[in-house]
Amino acid sequence: MPLDTSTTYPLTKLRLDGRRWNELRLLQAQISTNPASSGSSYLAMGNTAIICSVHGPAEGRRGDASGGSAGSSGAVVEVDVNVAGFAGVDRKRRAGGSDKQSSRIGTILRSAFQSHLHTYLYPHSTISIHVSVLSADGSLLAAAVNACTLALVDAGIPMPGLLCACTAGMSGSASTPRDPTNDFLDPLLDLSLPEEQELPFLTVGTTTTVPVGEAAMIHDDEDEMKVSMLTMDSKVHCSYVETMLAVGIDGCKQIREILEGVIKKSARR
Amino acid sequence: MSTQRQATSASQTPHISPAELSYLYTSLSLPQNPIRPDGRSATQFRPLTAETDLLPGTNGSARVGFADGTQAIVGVKAEVERTVVGAAASYTLAEAEGAGDLDGEGGEGSGSAAGAGAATAGHGSWVQMSIEIPGFRDDDALPVFLAEMMREPLVESVSSGSKGASGDGEKEMEGGLKGRLVINRRWHWRLYIDVLLLSQPLSYPLPLLSLTTHLALLATKLPKLKSKGEEDPFFDDDWNAAEYLYPRASSSFPKFGGSAAGGVPPPVQHVRPPVTLLVIAVGDNVIFDPNREEIAVADTVLAISVTRDGGSEGGLKLLSIRTIDPPSRLTQPGVPNSENVATLGATAGAAGSEEQQPAAATAVLNPVTGEEEVPGVWRPRRGGVKRRTVAKMVKLVLEKGGVGEEVLEGLESVEVG
Numbered sequence: 001m002p003l004d005t006s007t008t009y010p011l012t013k014l015r016l017d018g019r020r021w022n023e024l025r026l027l028q029a030q031i032s033t034n035p036a037s038s039g040s041s042y043l044a045m046g047n048t049a050i051i052c053s054v055h056g057p058a059e060g061r062r063g064d065a066s067g068g069s070a071g072s073s074g075a076v077v078e079v080d081v082n083v084a085g086f087a088g089v090d091r092k093r094r095a096g097g098s099d100k101q102s103s104r105i106g107t108i109l110r111s112a113f114q115s116h117l118h119t120y121l122y123p124h125s126t127i128s129i130h131v132s133v134l135s136a137d138g139s140l141l142a143a144a145v146n147a148c149t150l151a152l153v154d155a156g157i158p159m160p161g162l163l164c165a166c167t168a169g170m171s172g173s174a175s176t177p178r179d180p181t182n183d184f185l186d187p188l189l190d191l192s193l194p195e196e197q198e199l200p201f202l203t204v205g206t207t208t209t210v211p212v213g214e215a216a217m218i219h220d221d222e223d224e225m226k227v228s229m230l231t232m233d234s235k236v237h238c239s240y241v242e243t244m245l246a247v248g249i250d251g252c253k254q255i256r257e258i259l260e261g262v263i264k265k266s267a268r269r
Numbered sequence: 270m271s272t273q274r275q276a277t278s279a280s281q282t283p284h285i286s287p288a289e290l291s292y293l294y295t296s297l298s299l300p301q302n303p304i305r306p307d308g309r310s311a312t313q314f315r316p317l318t319a320e321t322d323l324l325p326g327t328n329g330s331a332r333v334g335f336a337d338g339t340q341a342i343v344g345v346k347a348e349v350e351r352t353v354v355g356a357a358a359s360y361t362l363a364e365a366e367g368a369g370d371l372d373g374e375g376g377e378g379s380g381s382a383a384g385a386g387a388a389t390a391g392h393g394s395w396v397q398m399s400i401e402i403p404g405f406r407d408d409d410a411l412p413v414f415l416a417e418m419m420r421e422p423l424v425e426s427v428s429s430g431s432k433g434a435s436g437d438g439e440k441e442m443e444g445g446l447k448g449r450l451v452i453n454r455r456w457h458w459r460l461y462i463d464v465l466l467l468s469q470p471l472s473y474p475l476p477l478l479s480l481t482t483h484l485a486l487l488a489t490k491l492p493k494l495k496s497k498g499e500e501d502p503f504f505d506d507d508w509n510a511a512e513y514l515y516p517r518a519s520s521s522f523p524k525f526g527g528s529a530a531g532g533v534p535p536p537v538q539h540v541r542p543p544v545t546l547l548v549i550a551v552g553d554n555v556i557f558d559p560n561r562e563e564i565a566v567a568d569t570v571l572a573i574s575v576t577r578d579g580g581s582e583g584g585l586k587l588l589s590i591r592t593i594d595p596p597s598r599l600t601q602p603g604v605p606n607s608e609n610v611a612t613l614g615a616t617a618g619a620a621g622s623e624e625q626q627p628a629a630a631t632a633v634l635n636p637v638t639g640e641e642e643v644p645g646v647w648r649p650r651r652g653g654v655k656r657r658t659v660a661k662m663v664k665l666v667l668e669k670g671g672v673g674e675e676v677l678e679g680l681e682s683v684e685v686g
Contacts, residue, residue, distance in 0.1 A: 036338025036468040047326070051342075051467060082401055085463035086327045086344030130403050132465055134342065135326045 009171045010184060016194055017046075021171070021186045024251060027258050029146070031154045031266040037130075039155025043147035046192060047137035052147040053130050054155040057122040074119035078128040081106040081144065087136040105131075105141050109148060112205060112229045118158040127157060138193035139167045141203045141231065146255060153263055161208045163228060164255040167191045168248030169201030170240055178239035185240070187247040200236035204248035205229030208256070225249065285565060287603030287647035294566040294647070298552025306562055312665070312672050314558040317480070319683050321488040329489025329514070333481040337560075340467040341477050343485035347514075349452070349502060350395075350459045391447025393424040395457055400464040400478065416464070419479055422543040422574035422588040423486075446542070449514060452502045458491065460514075472561040473593075475572055479545035483680060486542040489514040515540055543576040543588050544676055546666060549595075550658045555665050557672055569654045570595045573666050575673045585673045587663060595650055603647040 009015060019025070025046030034040035037053035044050075057075050081102040085091050092099075109129065117127070129151065131144050145165035152159065171186045178185075191201050207228045227249065236244070285293070296304040303311050316336045324330040327344040334340040398420040400412040407413075424447060450458040462485070464478050490511035492504035505511070549559045549567035556563060564570060570593040578584040642648050666673040 034334075034338060034340055034467055036340070036471065049324070053468060055469075080403060082403075082465070084342075084344060084401070084465055085399060085461060086324065086330070086346045089326070091346040091348060091461045091463075130467075132342075132401075132467060134324055134344075134465075 009186070013186075015188065015192075017192060019190075021188050022247065022250070024166075024190045024254055025192070027146075027255065029150055029259065029262045031150050031262060037151075037155075039151045039153070039157070041147050041150035041154060043143055043150060045139055045143045045146070045190065047135055048139055048143045049134040050140075050143050050147040051132045051134060052144070052151040054127065054148075054151045054157070055130070056127040056155075057125040057157065058128075060124065060126040072123055075117070075122035075125045075127050077110050077114045077117065077119065078126055079106045079110040079113070079131065079148075080128065081109070081131045081133070083133040083136060083140075087133050101140075102133075105144055108141060108229070108231060109144060112145065112163065113148060113152070116159055116163050116207065116228060117152065118160070121158060127152075127155075136193065138191050138196045139203070141165065142167050142190075142205075145205050145229070146259060150259060150262065154266075162256055162259055163205055163207045164252045164259060165203055165205035165229060166248050166251035166255055167196070167201050167203050168244040168251060169195060169199045170236060170244060171199065174200055174236045174240045177237055187240075187243045189247050189251045200232075200234040200240075202230065202232035202234075202236075202241075202244055202248060204245060204252060206249055206252040206256075225253065285562065285600075287601055288645075290566050290597075290600055291603060291645055291647040293562060294551060295644070297556065297563060297566060298554055300553060303551065303554045303556060305556070307560065309558075311554060311556050312675075314676070314679075315560075317477075319480075319484055321484050321683065328491065329485050329487075331481050331484035331488060333477060333484065335477055337471050338468060339471050339474065339477060341474070341481040342465045342467060343478075343481045344463050344465075345485050345489045345514075346461045346463070347489070347491055348459045348461070350457055352451075352455055352457050391445075391449075391451050391457070393420075393447060395450050396420060396424050396446065396460045396462065398423075398462040398464070398482075400466070402466045402474070403469055415475060415478060418475065418572055418591055419482060419545055420462075422545065422576075423482075425588060446514075452494065453499050455499065456502050462486075472559070473547060473564055473570075475545060476547045476558055480676075480680065483542050483544050484683060487513075487515055487680075515542060541577045541677065543574045544673070544680070545572050545574045546673065546676065547571075547593075548573055548662045548666065550654070550662060555658075555662050557665075564596060565600065566597055566650075567595050568597075568650050569658060569662075571654075571659070571662055573663065575666055575677075577677065584669075585667045585671075585677075587667060590659070590663065592654065597650040600647065600649050602649050603645075605643040605646045607643070 014020065017025070027043070027045050029041060029043040031041050032039070033042045033051065034053050038055055040051070040053040042049070042051050060076065083092075083099070083102045109131070113127075113129070119127075129148055131147065133140060133144070142165040145163060149159075149163045153162070167190055169188045169191045171188055172184075174185055188195065188199070188201075191199065195201075205228055206225050208225050227245075230245075293306065305311070307315075309315070317333055319331065319333045321331045322329070323332055323342075324344050328347045329345040330343060332340065332342045398416040399407055400416045401407055402412050405412055425445070446460075450460060452458065462482060464482060466474055466478065490508075490513055492506075492508070493510045493512055494502060495505050496503050546557065547559060548571045549556050549564060550569040550571075551563070551567055556567075559567065559570075572589075572591045572593055574588040574590075575585045576588055578586045665671055
């Protein structure tokens with residue numbers, strides 16, 4: 001069955017799900033989905049669906065040994081990721097607590113948001129984020145970052161700007177140096193699970209600082225965008241990284257517009 | 270965190286003072302009409318929202334949200350699995366073959382019948398249930414206990430009337446859920462029921478999880494089997510042709526047609542997954558769908574599982590009763606004035622000779638617990654249920670037009686599929 005992207009893509013220039021190289025999947029999001037939490041969101045990127053809820057900032061747990069001293073200068077971000085058993089194609093059985101993938105996503109999310117949020121405003125407190133993956137179809141980390149951003153906005157926790165993430169990959173294995181005269185590999189935006197499993201990809205998260213005060217007058221027309229998160233698990237020749245990054249950052253820009261739309265729509269209600 | 274994890278009882282007790290507990294207990298145990306903190310009547314449930322079939326990647330799924338904001342999502346996945354023929358089953362097969370060799374045609378027939386009987390029995394372990402509660406590991410006591418409490422009635426619910434006169438749905442559901450999972454003698458379905466609680470449990474999550482699981486199972490579809498008999502199973506690719514796990518009555522069946530004629534409305538489905546209700550007893554009152562504060566003062570907490578009887582008259586059948594360790598056991602007791610060192614001098618000095626009289630009058634024998642109590646002073650419950658109380662609770666659930674019927678009818682009105 002010729003279903004892998006690396007063989008069909010050069011012929012058709014269309015991906016497995018019919019997208020072109022620079023197209024995102026359908027992104028749908030809702031905000032304030034769970035009234036029992038401080039902030040919550042639902043986000044679906046294609047067939048990846050995530051529910052995120054934020055509790056806090058609240059006093060850290062009493063029983064915690066590190067609860068007293070930790071976070072004396074700012075809030076501590078806790079992330080709990082749970083990939084539901086029915087999320088994948090096959091039901092995954094897990095022994096006991098959590099698996100490697102979810103704890104890894106949790107660690108990346110925690111370090112990303114710990115440095116992104118204005119935690120210094122809430123000393124001695126905890127912001128706990130709970131991420132439930134309802135259905136997993138690639139770009140899990142990126143979707144989780146976007147869902148967390150929405151939930152944190154819903155919870156009203158101050159941050160310099162929206163943290164948006166996106167994946168970018170190459171349409172082949174890209175293990176040899178790039179040949180500028182015969183360049184047949186295309187970068188791909190927003191990978192789905194089958195693509196993710198066979199192609200090299202990276203996840204990039206960007207943020208724009210909303211200009212305040214004097215800065216607003218100086219940078220008026222310039223949209224300043226910063227990469228605040230970048231992870232890559234697969235192997236690729238370094239000459240391709242720049243292309244992938246450029247495409248990923250462009251995808252983040254598109255996602256930011258969609259997320260801003262979601263936030264504005266929920267504010268209007 | 271560690272104490273929370275170990276809590277096997279109904280839920281973590283809220284931080285309520287003994288005086289508040291006593292007040293709550295008194296108002297809930299008022300004879301005939303208890304006054305509940307949220308103004309509900311004793312049998313009234315909290316409002317909820319429900320939807321089904323929200324996850325395309327599962328065989329069936331449902332989401333239920335209670336008005337207090339707690340939500341649960343259930344996804345059901347089914348996998349085909351090879352049946353490991355146990356010792357008993359293989360014995361039956363050997364027996365059957367032996368009989369066939371000896372008696373020829375007649376023995377062959379009886380032998381295959383016995384084999385089919387063993388095959389349709391199914392096994393309880395084919396249904397697997399796991400519960401995710403935020404803040405708990407999934408091998409903590411609470412999730413494991415809850416999962417087992419919900420799996421048990423689900424697996425054990427076998428239609429009682431299957432031998433005698435039965436509805437059309439019942440023939441397909443012979444042997445209950447276990448029987449439905451059998452494909453043929455060598456293959457069967459394995460059902461994974463994954464329950465996600467999306468927020469910290471504000472009250473004991475059992476009713477929420479049970480209702481969500483019920484709806485998810487109703488929405489569950491299995492692909493239509495194309496192979497016949499003992500062939501290796503293969504299925505119809507068309508998802509529209511898939512069959513419900515719990516078979517539906519034909520669509521021509523008039524929905525609630527009987528209610529207009531004044532009779533009992535016939536149930537839309539004869540066979541339904543069970544529903545587990547949380548019932549508490551406070552004093553002589555029986556209270557349904559308790560919130561966290563109400564559980565904290567309960568004398569008894571019971572989880573009662575019921576389902577439709579399967580008969581056309583739509584009666585209810587009791588599947589299981591479990592007592593749940595009431596958390597009131599762990600609450601702090603109040604200290605009556607007569608025993609309080611701080612107030613002892615004051616009461617003695619003020620009352621003088623009269624002091625003995627009111628003290629004797631205040632200690633009242635609680636008819637339910639059989640303990641002496643001073644009104645207005647909280648005394649933790651020590652457990653133990655009177656048979657009369659259990660009987661009353663069960664009767665309230667099962668009786669015609671009772672709470673169980675009301676809940677099942679409410680769930681039937683949720684659009685499934």
